[in-house]
Amino acid sequence: MDANRDARATAAELPLDALSTRLAGAVVAPTDAEYDAARRVWNGLVNEYPVAIAYCEQPVDVAESISFARDHDLDVAIRSGGHSVSGASVASGALVVDCSRMEWVRVDPEARTARVGPGATWGTVDRATQSFDLAVPGGVFSDTGVAGLTLGGGTGYLSPKYGFTADSLRSIDVVTGTGERLTASADRNADLFWAARGGGTVGVVTAFEFDLHPLAGDVLYFESWLPIEATPAALGSYREYQRDAPDDACVSPYVAAVPDTSAFPSDRHGDLAVVLSGVYAGDPATGREEFAPLLDPADAFATSADTMSYTDLQTMMDEDFPDGRRYYWKSVPLSELGDDAIDTLHEAALNAPSDLSTIVVWPMHGAVERVSEEASPIAGRDAAVVVNVEAAWDDPMATPANVEWVRETCRAFRETDSIAGTLPNFAGGREPDADAVYAAHADRLRSVREQYDPGAVFRYERE
Ligand SMILES: Cc1cc2nc3c(=O)[nH]c(=O)nc-3n(C[C@H](O)[C@H](O)[C@H](O)COP(=O)(O)OP(=O)(O)OC[C@H]3O[C@@H](n4cnc5c(N)ncnc54)[C@H](O)[C@@H]3O)c2cc1C
Structure with a gap:
């Protein structure tokens, strides 16, 4: 591997031992046994070879690491939870400033x-x-x-x-x-x-x-699973519901293959489905009334509505996105979930190369849209929904088809009622295009970055 060889060669020229003595945390170099595990992140598609990983335990460790990077003309990649979908928190040839040990x-x-x-x-x-x-x-x-x-x-x-x-x-x-x-x-x-x-x-x-x-108290979580052919009707009723959705409701439909578990009829296992799913973060009994139009549609083959603690809700999907699998995600904000967008979603679901992939529709109503556009760099607070196209696969040979599926689907969504910008956390692969993500705020953001990082020591690509 060239990148591996390059990282070793660069690291050999650097006084990494000197950096190590200045940090409370450890420095892991390419020759260390821990290096291969230390350079890995959640997304198995990412295979980068940094010159070293500096595990920082205090702010002063961070300052020392940045000073080292500047002295030796290295880019800095910053890692905390390691869940960057594009793997922006590790980069070949860069020094990784790892903050994961500052966990409090x-x-x-x-x-x-x-x-x-x-x-x-x-x-x-x-x-x-x-x-x-x-x-x-x-x-x-x-x-x-x-x-x-x-x-x-x-x-x-x-x-x-x-x-x-x-x-x-x-x-x-x-x-x-x-x-x-x-x-x-x-x-x-x-x-x-x-x-x-x-x-x-x-x-x-x-x-x-x-x-x-x-x-305080429990929240309500519901799901209604329908055959994929029901996508236009199901998302049409979601659109109606969403027009007056209260702040307590977060309904986010998605498409997915039916899991092979006893919660679903065995003759449906593996079939594609459209799922109406949502959370009510207020009194669960009110939530059941609120969600009545979505809870048990005529052609649903599995429905559930459970009260649970917020902490249980927050761990419920952890196993659906395991470490080490390959992932590529992008998203498009829409001013409304029109019929064209619903058709695009339906067709893309049918054409997905991997049955581990999903497309999720996120609502953008309530408190999100009441904050002024000028208050932050995020573009598109006035979107009705954001569609996240999320490819997941295991076979390395299937990478080009999955990446292309995401890009092509997003291109198609862009031709519907899309608006400029996108959610930074779901902006796509390593395309460092601040204009595409931040739209009208991109210039102001660039000028703040230049003011506080005039030497461009940090890498700014986001997923
Ligand atoms: C399974 C999964 C579920 C997700 N669910 C959601 C969700 O529900 N909502 C949502 O909004 N997003 C979600 N995301 C996207 C997630 O928010 C981003 O991937 C985010 O970057 C992850 O943060 P991290 O600290 O784990 O990542 P890292 O890979 O550690 O960092 C990602 C980037 O953040 C920056 N960064 C990290 N730490 C610092 C720091 N200390 N100082 C300055 N910059 C830093 C760097 O640019 C870095 O490249 C999800 C991602 C995954 C993988």
């Missing part, structure tokens, strides 16, 4: 705030905040990193009620590209704070402070 959460229930280390995952934050009947609106999987998800906006079941994750951010502590340690909030370094609310990397964040919101 401190909740102040009286002030209704939480301070969170960049290595924390959502599972840790949800457990800590729910013990006080509070929550930050995070993602829908427990093992994604708080850092990358927040800096990319962050959508989840509580977004209609409480907004994007980044909308609950109060402040960050950050080490900039020049090695300066700053705090940014609405009142201090406000331009840096603006950029952190969805603009991706703006320096290495060493602490996040969030506003917390009330969330």
Whole structure:
């Protein structure tokens, strides 16, 4: 492997031992036994060879690592939860600044705030905040990193009620590209704070402070599984429902193959299906009434509606996206889920090269759209929905077909009622195109990056 050989050759020229003595954490080099495991991330498609991985345990370790990278003319890739879909948190030839060991959460229930280390995952934050009947609106999987998800906006079941994750951010502590340690909030370094609310990397964040919101008692989760031929009718009724959906409701239909489990009739196993699924983050009894039109459609072959704790909800899908599988995801915001978009989705589902793939429709109503477009770099708050096209496969030979399926499907969605920009966390592969993601906010974001990282030490590609 050339990239492997190059990484070894570059690392051999670097005083990595000197870096190691300056850090509380460890430095893993290409010649170390742990290197192969340390360079891997969640997405098995990603196979990068960094010159070293610096495990930072304190902000000062981060500052030392950035200074080392600048002295030796290395790019810095930043890794926290390691769930970047494009693998942007590792890069051949770069120094990886790994924040995963800064995993801590401190909740102040009286002030209704939480301070969170960049290595924390959502599972840790949800457990800590729910013990006080509070929550930050995070993602829908427990093992994604708080850092990358927040800096990319962050959508989840509580977004209609409480907004994007980044909308609950109060402040960050950050080490900039020049090695300066700053705090940014609405009142201090406000331009840096603006950029952190969805603009991706703006320096290495060493602490996040969030506003917390009330969330007591169980939530309701429902699913209705219908044959794939029912897609136009099912998504048509979803569109009607969505027009007046309350903030407590987050209904996100998807298409998927029927799992081979006893929850489904055996003659349906492996068939493609359209699934109406949603969460009610208020009184579950009200949720059952609210979801009545979607709960038991005539041609559904499996339905369920269960109350559960928010922390159980947040771990429910963890096993559906295992580490090491190959993934390629992109998304398109739509001003409405029109008939053309529904046809596109239906056809793409039928043509998917892998039966592990899915297309998910995310609602964008409620608190998300009440925040001003100017408050953060995220484009498209006025979208009605965002469609996420998510390919997953195991066979390495199937990579080109799956990547092309995602790209082609997104091109087709773009020709429907699409609007500019896209959710940063689901923007696609390593296409470093800030204009495509941030649309009208791209220039302002670039100028903030240039101000705080004039030497362009950080890599800015996002998935
Ligand atoms: C299974 C799965 C489920 C997901 N579900 C959701 C979801 O429900 N909602 C949603 O919005 N997104 C979701 N995502 C997307 C997810 O938000 C992004 O992949 C996010 O980047 C993951 O953050 P991380 O810290 O785990 O990633 P990493 O790979 O560690 O980092 C990703 C990028 O974030 C930046 N970054 C990371 N740490 C720092 C830091 N300390 N300082 C500055 N920049 C940093 C870097 O640019 C880095 O390249 C999901 C992803 C996966 C794999």
